[in-house]
Amino acid sequence: MADFDLIHSLVRQTDSRIVLLVLDGLGGIPHPETGRSELDVAKTPNLDRLARSSLTGLSLPVGHGITPGSGPGHLALFGYNPVEHLIGRGILEALGLEMEVGPGAIAARGNYCTLDDSGVIIDRRAGRMSTRTNQELSTRLGSLAIDGAEIAIGAGREHRLAVVFRPAPGSPSATVGFIDALTDNDPQREGEMPQEVTAVVPEAESTERVVRDFLWQAGEALRGSHPANGVVLRGFSAMPHLPLMPDTFRLNPAAIASYPMYRGLAKLVGMKVLQTGDTIEDEFETLRSSWNDHDFFFLHYKATDSAGEDGDYHRKVQALERLDRALPALLDLDPDVLIVAGDHSTPTAMAAHSWHPVPLMIRSRWSPYGDAEGFSERECARGILGTIPATEIMPVALATAMKLDKFGA
């Protein structure tokens, strides 16, 4: 695992630029019939050419056998030990919706759901209701008056929402803040009633009262609505305290991501989140237009993971090919260090995140190896970097960007 303090003691600010291009869920496994992975099959001449002039290897987001969520997967790429730095589900969701959480507040991730007359959940996703209906209901819930708290509702896509609970000024929790040691009310199963949110430590009891009050009032406010007449919450969590990249790595980092959650993650580690569009072409255009303002850019590409999660081999191949076609816009900028990495593998054969080490390449003037014939799991496995913890990517990137001083005399 990378030694944060050591890196911090050696790093210096320079003009060189690092680009970290994250292809979400990048890695795959051989197709059970053809023996070829999505990367093997995809026509990606630009990625392949890059591999032939890059350091290649595989990265382990958390460790052998460990399947990471998006939070740990990205933190590791940013150089942070993901087991030490845990990010709650509620925080991830709230940040993704660009909600302010702040000290003393807690956030929860939620679903609008459908309850029957006896209060049993019959559809956890309220028929994947429209985002527009979600917005209407969320506005309604946002106006509820909860004793001792200010609440904010973030409407996500379809049935998803985030709720932020902030202690009201002058209320009993205003000084110590709300405590996130609460059980979920979401049973994560249909055919059951929502559970009571319960404090697991005595200090969280006043937070419990506020959340229960909100859930009771929300139930009243949604009564009779269709298809969503209930709310379930999970992953109550407060803001984690993460060292910030500008301090730790003396970088002036920017994030370019069309998906909310990844913007949120980037903000947590001190990146400036840039406005961008929905496509990878938009992201590369944002990169070009802000090229002179930052020395580290994190770009996020979601389509590979979405196809992987849906188990759609062909669409994952297409997602890789689309990225590859767009890539020259990035290559034209000629970053001093270009990292192409994934936050985890999402093999379409599994239709889920997985533990498989993730293909990785780092292109820089000072690591002109090019030992791979193309960009794939097998080629990267033979790479000169070997299989390394993902947390080691930042030190290698900083070094090849000539941003690390010598250690010792």
Place this chain on the structure above:
Amino acid sequence: MADFDLIHSLVRQTDSRIVLLVLDGLGGIPHPETGRSELDVAKTPNLDRLARSSLTGLSLPVGHGITPGSGPGHLALFGYNPVEHLIGRGILEALGLEMEVGPGAIAARGNYCTLDDSGVIIDRRAGRMSTRTNQELSTRLGSLAIDGAEIAIGAGREHRLAVVFRPAPGSPSATVGFIDALTDNDPQREGEMPQEVTAVVPEAESTERVVRDFLWQAGEALRGSHPANGVVLRGFSAMPHLPLMPDTFRLNPAAIASYPMYRGLAKLVGMKVLQTGDTIEDEFETLRSSWNDHDFFFLHYKATDSAGEDGDYHRKVQALERLDRALPALLDLDPDVLIVAGDHSTPTAMAAHSWHPVPLMIRSRWSPYGDAEGFSERECARGILGTIPATEIMPVALATAMKLDKFGA
């Protein structure tokens, strides 16, 4: 090193089955004349075919350059840090003879030996006396009355024995137990007298008295016997406290091993030890007949190590070929995850355990790589797993058996 607590927090019980087949002393080095290792030369079509559809790599039992004994070698394969969890020689021997040790007791490993008239050891193994004579002498020593202790003698093969010292009820050591901080009386050299067993901490002084009393009485009891007229003891040790596999990994594990020591090791980590016969065919038959009763099976094959220790290249090749011929009985059971591993290397060129990383393959539906052309040191060194600590094998096996939940959101 695998993070035990993290694995524990993610693991869940499922129906999938893992088989860990340990070929003791598996790894070798190229023959000085032919440049080919035992695995290179052995005709092992089944192992080779398996390698072509498995994750392959090399495992490091303890660390680069470290030659492990059987205890650390196996503990690492079971997922335990072998430097943190030490097992004394006495305990290993006693457990191998299926002796009860229990809390407060200590065990020592011993040899019957031949002393000359002046008490000097002239044969540390008493001419590799018969196991039958050993049993007679051990019965005699087992009836000695030692003040403050109950003793139990385990007769091993030929000249080998184990002694367990248990505080007598109501004796001074009954509450705190015996303390294993004692020097050996076995000089491990011929031409010298047995040494005095000596406490190395004051707390062990009453234990020292008991052991010295036993050794004195044993000397009297054996006086005049031939070829064994003395006993030397080494490796005084108490039971270690190991986390148990059923708790740590939520497994219901079974051990199938014809050699006593490996059954003892398995028991230490909470495996159920199954009755089996002397051959690998017997072990595979035991596996088949208990297939529905467990979700993890450890099978142990000794012949590779015995040939290695004897420096017999040809016999090690034959041992590998014999295992390979028997293998279809195991393959027919089609375990969800099949691990073929070694606890350490035992190159015949060295006639001893060694530090060389050990060939490893893991076959599972979810890791269909097959990047090796056969099962050998060289092929495994190029495998996609790379060279990994042996403690990482369990996390990978649990993951590919779909027994590990996702980490983080």
